[in-house]
Amino acid sequence: MKRGIRMMNAQMVKEEISFKSDVSLKGTLLIPDQGKETYPAMVFLPGSGKLNRDGSTPKGKFKFDLYKDLAELCTSLGFVTFRYDKRGVGESEGDFHSAGLSDALNDAEAALDMLAAHPKVEPSKLIIIGHSEGCMVGTALNTRRPASGLVLLSGGGETLKEALDHQRQLLYKEMREKKGIQGFIIKKLNTLDKAEKQAQGTYKKMVESDKDVMKTLGFIKMPAKYFREHFALNIEEALTKVACPVLAINGTKDFQANPEKLKRIEQFVQGECEIHVVENMDHGLKEQLTPMSPSTYKKDYLKTIGKPIHPEAVKHLTSWLQRYL
Structure with missing residues (x-):
């Protein structure tokens, strides 16, 4: 020291x-x-x-x-x-x-x-x-x-997982309340359900991975070890x-x-x-x-x-x- x-x-x-x-x-x-x-x-x-x-x-x-x-x-x-x-x-x-x-x-x-x-x-x-x-x-x-x-x-x-889930649900709630063309597009394209499916898929990949860092969508670095250990x-x-x-x-x-x-x-x-x-x-x-x-x-x-x-x-x-x- x-x-x-x-x-x-x-x-x-x-x-x-x-x-x-x-x-x-x-x-x-x-x-x-x-x-x-x-x-x-x-x-x-x-x-x-x-x-x-x-x-x-x-x-x-x-x-x-x-x-x-x-x-x-x-x-x-x-x-x-x-x-x-x-x-x-x-x-x-x-x-x-x-x-x-x-x-x-x-x-x-x-x-x-x-x-x-x-x-x-x-x-x-x-x-x-x-x-x-x-x-x-x-x-x-x-x-x-x-x-x-x-x-x-x-x-x-x-x-950490509970906090992230809570934050996403609050964001989804805000998005569902959007008016006008933005609200129409969100509902029409089922944007929020797709976003949640993608989030859960990313979680699953990180939990099942044995790498410290992995890539999602081919280029985005994700701290897999960080999430894996926190989720446990x-x-x-x-x-x-x-x-x-x-x-x-x-x-x-x-x-x-x-x-x-x-x-x-x-x-x-x-x-x-x-x-x-x-x-x-x-x-x-x-x-x-x-x-x-x-x-x-x-x-x-x-x-x-x-x-x-x-x-x-x-x-x-x-x-x-x-x-x-």
């Missing part, structure tokens, strides 16, 4: 960390500067796609900085926080497209090992905090390495092995995660759980006052860049973490 240390401000110290899974990964550690020998710690597990340690796309216009903002909030409350670039993203080595759930779990476990060995961390107080796909990874990680706390943001209790995850079984306190937060304007799946947390986890569904909060924990559309969500997300995390989400997370301390 390599470190580069510098002071951020009067309340926290920043370390640039290089740590080893089966590839070399890099991330950012924030340490409270509150005069204590050790602190409880949190590892951040990101959502799907090419997201870096800050929760942004390394190249492009989606500079959300969600994980950076969350980490700074949690560190200000007295927690060491660690967030890292996924393999094949940012400064981390490895191939993004060939990585599966098993790789994400190995990387997250290596991050926990690094945290537990850090001189400023209390190793008996490690919290896993996952966002979106990170909720699935974090829940599965807890079965390998039981945490002392589990925070699930925008995706608790849900599998039994989230209910993983939840039954959660004995630590759990905080789960979803938003009413989040079409990417189904808040109905949060009921599984109450049903299956063994420890105490706290669940919140925040009004007018989207998948990126930002306030959305306009209707969200599955066909135009990227434009809606771009409007939230630079905005703070929804104050209700901040309130619930802060209250839970302060009780933990």
Whole structure:
């Protein structure tokens, strides 16, 4: 493990960390500067796609900085926080497209090992905090390495396949309600049934494949290992092995995660759980006052860049973490 240390401000110290899974990964550690020998710690597990340690796309216009903002909030409350670039993203080595759930779990476990060995961390107080796909990874990680706390943001209790199916059905619903010539063409050509048949066919090919990456339609690269391993995850079984306190937060304007799946947390986890569904909060924990559309969500997300995390989400997370301390 390599470190580069510098002071951020009067309340926290920043370390640039290089740590080893089966590839070399890099991330950012924030340490409270509150005069204590050790602190409880949190590892951040990101959502799907090419997201870096800050929760942004390394190249492009989606500079959300969600994980950076969350980490700074949690560190200000007295927690060491660690967030890292996924393999094949940012400064981390490895191939993004060939990585599966098993790789994400190995990387997250290596991050926990690094945290537990850090001189400023209390190793008996490690919290896993996952966002979106990170909720699935974090829940599965807890079965390998039981945490002392589990925070699930925008995706608790849900599998990747359930989330994708939910998103497609919402999109189909929107398409069926189209009027005029567009609506006529959709109905006349049976477009949505064909799209669903194609989606299920692609799933089947990836599940039956033994390749890490495969091509569909002759040229589109699909991360077969990623889907295959995620589709095999039994989230209910993983939840039954959660004995630590759990905080789960979803938003009413989040079409990417189904808040109905949060009921599984109450049903299956063994420890105490706290669940919140925040009004007018989207998948990126930002306030959305306009209707969200599955066909135009990227434009809606771009409007939230630079905005703070929804104050209700901040309130619930802060209250839970302060009780933990």
